[in-house]
Amino acid sequence: MNTLKNLFSPITINKMELPNRCVIPPMGTNLGNRDGSVSDANLAYVKRRAQSGAGLFITEITGVHPSGTIGLSVADDKFIPGLKEMARAIHQAGAKGALQLHHAGREAYDQLRKGTALAPSAIPSLVYKIAPKEMTLDDIHEITRSFGQAAGRAREAGFDAVELHAAHGYLLAQFLSALSNQRTDQYGGSLKNRARFVIEVIAEVRKTVGNDYPVLLRISAEEYIKNGYTVEDMQTILPDFVNAGIDAVHASVGTHGSPGGITSAPLHFEEGWNAWRAEKLKEVTDLPVIAVGRFSDPRLADAVIARGSADLIAFGRQTLADPDFLIKAKESRFDEIRKCLACNQGCIERLMLEPGRSIRCAINPETGQELVYPRKPAPESKKVWVIGMGPAGLTAADEAARLGHQVTLFEKEEDAGGQIRYASKAPGKQIYAEWINWLIRQVKSKGVQLKTGTTVTGEILSTSKMDAVILATGSKVYRPDIEGSNQPLVCDALQILGGQVPPGKNVVIIGGGFTGMETADYLAERGSAVTIVEALDRSPVSKATGQGYILHKRIKEARCKLLFNVQVKLITANSVVLISHGEEFVLSVDQVVLATGAVPNQVLKEALKEKGVPYYIVGDARRVRRIIEATEEGAEAAWSISR
Ligand SMILES: Cc1cc2nc3c(=O)[nH]c(=O)nc-3n(C[C@H](O)[C@H](O)[C@H](O)COP(=O)(O)OP(=O)(O)OC[C@H]3O[C@@H](n4cnc5c(N)ncnc54)[C@H](O)[C@@H]3O)c2cc1C
Ligand SMILES: Cc1cc2nc3c(=O)[nH]c(=O)nc-3n(C[C@H](O)[C@H](O)[C@H](O)COP(=O)(O)O)c2cc1C
Structure with missing residues (x-):
């Protein structure tokens, strides 16, 4: 029985009738062709998402003018045929489509390098630190017209609506912000003046498309930056x-x-954390308002609509993690939903921090690979052994079973999860354990034989029969050769996170990487006074990632000390002797935690070579990295066996 009657009730925007209140918000993919036209990979990705059952699919940023295009383009009639295909793919899946019209302004890297990037003022890009050109009045009029022309092309391509991107620090938002707009003419100064460009763009688009065609406006309801504009400012100008x-x-x-x-x-950030800002905007308008921000549970989305905070809910990364989640929700199969971890590894941070790479999802190997993702069962059902029940092994087993193989999955420990058993103990990371539980339910439902508490040895391999082996044995803790590291006060980070060793009072953690920082966070929450010592001259945990930023913030707030350029000379029964810039100093401690990394565990490699069956080494067993590489390689191994 469907209980989500608010989420799945129809709504009309202008004359566009939507069967439900579910929206897929715009998400850049970097799957398009270099010239800004729609590629087959784009179409396959869009089709898969549009099949989710969401009423409205809003496309990724699509540039209205060459000076601000950083992906797909609608700046010329030549782009219409590809966009037509996209609109058709959305319609065939039963959804309505809106094209997001965009100008990157000072956040267009190629244009910044060429000196052609435009912005309200010549203030450097926040991302690339290069200054754009201040727009002349002629520039402003030209870009305004280009928004109108682009909207006309969107309508011609068959889109049911357009969305104007005035959020996230791109050109329209740059005008709205007093930080990026320091003009002294009628487009700068007061909020009304700064909003003039956006208002003129809306009016131009409306003039082009006529009164009946839906025009959506995306804004950042709060700029969320020091001295940026506030929700109250947006309430004033909306x-x-x-x-x-x-x-x-x-x-x-x-x-x-x-x-x-x-x-x-x-x-x-908790699920639905941004909905209150939608509610604030609803206070000043009767128009439908879409809320967005970490919605992954459709029941919460339903409740937000029910309490009147928003009229529609956008599910972004959740549709990357599980494009079928709305279908499952409609049938009350909530346990089957693969919930987004909000890790950002395969999606936004991959696009922003790893230039040239296209969209993926750390926990859904299909995302961004829709063209190569095998959908039919393998021609021959093989007997596949997967060794290790971490992210790589579980994903490999799930994919191999989905493709019709007879899979046996081994784990030497009593519980599945590999390193996630520890990772999920860090504050706020319980959702990682939920993901592992989801994977276990998946493999069980597909008939995989699970053998926990079973260490696969070379001997077992040599005396057993199988057609292929996926080696997903992860890593082994690396213990550096430090004098005194056999003292009773020394343990490793996994022993702390796993609960085998209780927290000390005064703790030194050796190693300031992710594991060291998360262990510090865990210990600080339990009242330990923590000092992290790191040999490098800066933190290996970048604040450029969301997870890294939050971790640094939490460590600072918990008053953990973070010391760089520090080598450990000696551990005694109650102290550590450290060296920094040639100077020795001593810290009195009752616990020393090693967070000094891990090395791949490939002990079965030689036995597999001898065995002579095809084998694949995946995840940390290949090279110690992250979950995205583990799941990707696990899936690829299963796909290779199936070719
Ligand atoms: C504290 C901590 C926090 C982390 N946080 C993050 C994070 O936030 N994001 C991220 O991307 N990554 C994180 N990582 C890293 C991430 O967990 C690993 O990259 C990932 O788990 C690797 O997956 P895997 O399946 O290759 O190996 P593992 O997770 O190590 O799994 C390997 C499994 O194989 C089993 N095994 C080994 N030998 C045998 C054998 N002979 N027979 C049977 N079973 C065997 C092991 O017991 C283990 O369960 C974290 C790691 C730690 C330790
Ligand atoms: C990979 C990725 C690309 C994005 N690209 C765009 C974009 O093109 N235009 C836009 O307005 N927002 C973009 N966003 C922001 C999303 O639309 C959405 O607002 C954000 O992810 C929060 O929603 P979520 O928590 O449901 O993912 C992007 C987000 C992601 C993860």
Whole structure:
């Protein structure tokens, strides 16, 4: 029985009738062709998402003018055929489509390098630190016209609506912000003046598309940066946008440079955390308002609509993690939903921090690979052994079983999960354990034979029969050769997180990487006084990632000390002797925790070579990295066996 009657009730935006209140918000993919046209990979990705059952699919940023295009383009008629295909793919899946119209302004890297990037003022990009050109009045009029022309092309391509991207620090948002707009003419100064460009763009688009065509406006309801504009500012100006001709408001948050990447909030932000800003906008308009921000449970989305905080809910990263989650929700199969971890590894941080790479999802190997993802069962059902029940092994087993193989999955410990058994103990990371539980339910439901508490040895391999082996044995803790490291006060980070060793009072953690920092967070929450010592001259945990930013913040707030350029000379029964810049110093401690990394565990490799069956080494067993590489390689191994 479907209980989500609010989420699955119809709504109309202008004349566009939507069967439900579920929206897929715009998400850049970097799957398009280099010239900005739609590629087959784009179409396959869009089709898969549109099949989710969401009423409205909003496309990724699509540039209205060459000076601000950083992905797909609608700046010329030549792009219409590809966009037509995209609109058709959305319609065939039963959804309505809106094209997101975009100009990157000072956040367009190629244009910044060429000196052609435009912005309200010549203030450097927050991301690339290069200054754009201040727009002349002629530039402003040209870009305004280009928004109108682009909207006309969107309509011609068959899209049911357009969304104007005035959020996240791109050109329209740059005008709205007093930080990036320091003009002294009628487009700068007061909030009304700064909003003039957006209002003129809305009016131009409305003039082009006529009164019946839906025009959505996406804003950051709060700039979420020091001295940035506030929700109250947006409440003041929204009526002017409404009067200029919009039909719905999409209430996002944040800008480039907002701390912690909160536009796609990391996991320490609670689900639906941004909905209150949508509610604030609803106070000043009767138009439909879309809420967005870490919605992954459709029941919460339903409740947010029920309490009147928003009219529609956008599910972004959740549709990357599980494009079928709405279908499952409609049938009350909530346990089957693969919930987004908000880790940002495969999606926003991959696009922003790993230039040239296209979209993926750390826990869904299909995402961004829709063209190569095998959908039919393997031609021959093989007997596959998967060794190790961490992310790599579980994903490999799940994919191999999905493709019709007879899979046996081994784990030497009593519990599955590999390193996630420890990772999920760090504050806020319980959702990782839920993901492992989801994977276990999946493999069981597909008939995989699970053998926990079973260490696979070379002997077992040599005397057993199988057609292929996936070696997903992860890593082994690396213990450096430090004098005194056999003292009773020394343990490793996994022993702390796993609960085998209780927290000490005065603790030194050796190693300031992710594991060291998360262990510090865990210990601090339990009242330990923690000092982290790191040999490098800066933190290996980058604040550029959401997870890294939050971790640094929490460590600082918990008053953990973080010392760099420090070598450990000696551990005694109650102290550590450290060296920094040639100077020795001593810390009195009752616990020393090693967080000094891990090395691949490939002990079965030689036995597999001898065995002569095809084998694949995946995840940390190949090289110690992250979950995204583990799941990707696990899936690829299963796909290779199936070819
Ligand atoms: C504290 C901590 C926090 C982390 N946080 C993150 C994070 O936030 N994001 C991220 O991307 N990564 C994180 N990682 C890293 C991530 O957990 C690993 O990259 C990932 O688990 C690797 O997956 P895997 O399946 O390759 O190996 P593992 O997770 O190590 O799993 C290997 C499994 O194989 C089993 N095994 C080994 N030998 C045998 C054998 N002979 N027979 C049977 N079973 C065997 C092991 O017992 C283990 O369960 C974290 C790691 C730690 C320790
Ligand atoms: C990979 C990725 C690409 C994104 N690209 C866009 C974009 O093109 N336009 C836009 O307005 N927002 C973009 N966003 C922001 C999302 O639309 C959404 O507001 C954000 O992810 C928060 O929603 P979620 O928590 O449901 O993911 C992107 C987010 C992700 C994860």
